[in-house]
Amino acid sequence: MIILGIETSCDETSSAILQIKQEKFFLLSQTTYSQIQDHKKYGGVIPEMAARLHVPKILPVIQKSLDDANINIQQINAIAVTNGPGLVPSLIVGIHTARILSILLEKPLIAVNHLEGHLLSPFLNHNIEKLKTPALCLIISGGHTELILINKINEYKIIGRTRDDAVGEAFDKVAKLLGLPYPGGPYISKLAEEATEPINFPKPLIKSNDFDFSFSGLKTAVLYYIQQQKTLNDKLKANISAGFQNSVVQVLLHKLKKAINFYKPKTILLGGGVIANKVLRQELIKLEKKIQIPILLPELKFCGDNAAMIALASYFKYKRKEFTQPEKIKAIPTLTL
Numbered sequence: 001m002i003i004l005g006i007e008t009s010c011d012e013t014s015s016a017i018l019q020i021k022q023e024k025f026f027l028l029s030q031t032t033y034s035q036i037q038d039h040k041k042y043g044g045v046i047p048e049m050a051a052r053l054h055v056p057k058i059l060p061v062i063q064k065s066l067d068d069a070n071i072n073i074q075q076i077n078a079i080a081v082t083n084g085p086g087l088v089p090s091l092i093v094g095i096h097t098a099r100i101l102s103i104l105l106e107k108p109l110i111a112v113n114h115l116e117g118h119l120l121s122p123f124l125n126h127n128i129e130k131l132k133t134p135a136l137c138l139i140i141s142g143g144h145t146e147l148i149l150i151n152k153i154n155e156y157k158i159i160g161r162t163r164d165d166a167v168g169e170a171f172d173k174v175a176k177l178l179g180l181p182y183p184g185g186p187y188i189s190k191l192a193e194e195a196t197e198p199i200n201f202p203k204p205l206i207k208s209n210d211f212d213f214s215f216s217g218l219k220t221a222v223l224y225y226i227q228q229q230k231t232l233n234d235k236l237k238a239n240i241s242a243g244f245q246n247s248v249v250q251v252l253l254h255k256l257k258k259a260i261n262f263y264k265p266k267t268i269l270l271g272g273g274v275i276a277n278k279v280l281r282q283e284l285i286k287l288e289k290k291i292q293i294p295i296l297l298p299e300l301k302f303c304g305d306n307a308a309m310i311a312l313a314s315y316f317k318y319k320r321k322e323f324t325q326p327e328k329i330k331a332i333p334t335l336t337l
């Protein structure tokens, strides 16, 4: 069977064609148009502008994904679309397009939780048979920092979350303090490679007795540190970037290890834009060797927002026949797992 996936929850207009044969996933194509250049000058995503930019792109992006997959739209068996969490004006563009396609083509419509997309994204490049439960998943993106216990697909329990800023948000805010462009994560991690003496910043909640996170105090510590400096040259910026990144990586690893010890998962999954971070990936590869439990990372192209993960997540809903009537589908900005 073939699924058309659509994702417009934030500032990426993405469409993917996923084929499923004998429970194996084959991504035939994916087209993603990023609006980052347009939002960069404002230092963040402007929701209303994001929606306006999705409108002229959504159909050409879908058409390109069909062309690249060399399939006709009639060959599609189902249409999957993100219905939350995300920015309502942006979500509506994808939802409305999917609804019209579903009605015109008379194909089932599947509403997908964006977080479930990130959670299952490692299976775009790892065989789904590797999922042994209980499993643990850490989702780290611009809007989310969540540790999730997976009993089976569709049975999720959030065991830890951020009490304030999401990890990606902290990267973006610290980047702003350093005068780096939006989104800051990739710039911070690049600069950190030049560091000679990383600054020692606090590691928030590392000793707390739960699986929660907090990153706003760390961002404030970076702010105070910057305010105390006379000048902010490139060398100092690199040392601040590396220090901040070290704190984040150590806190994430510490909490993940703590959850592994407590829940004894058989598989560990990672998802979200921040998992593109090189140092974090290296540390996770080391951890996997040490604990001998598979830690499955999404390929770089599946870390950020993408329609392939939405199409993949929708397949399990398709099997359960969890369809949404086109006239009833709604954007839910605060949708949870």
Ligand code: KG4
Binding pocket: 010, 140, 141, 142, 143, 144, 167, 168, 169, 171, 172, 183, 184, 185, 186, 189, 272, 273, 274, 275, 276, 277, 278, 303, 304, 305
């Ligand atoms: O998953 P995503 O594309 O969008 C959301 O659903 O939020 O995540 C975007 C976030 C941004 O905050 C961005 O700065 C961060 O992922 N990010 C990174 C890296 N690449 C992207 N953070 C740290 N290191 C990176 N290499």
Ligand code: ZN
Binding pocket: 114, 118, 141, 142, 272, 273, 304, 305
């Ligand atoms: Zn996302």
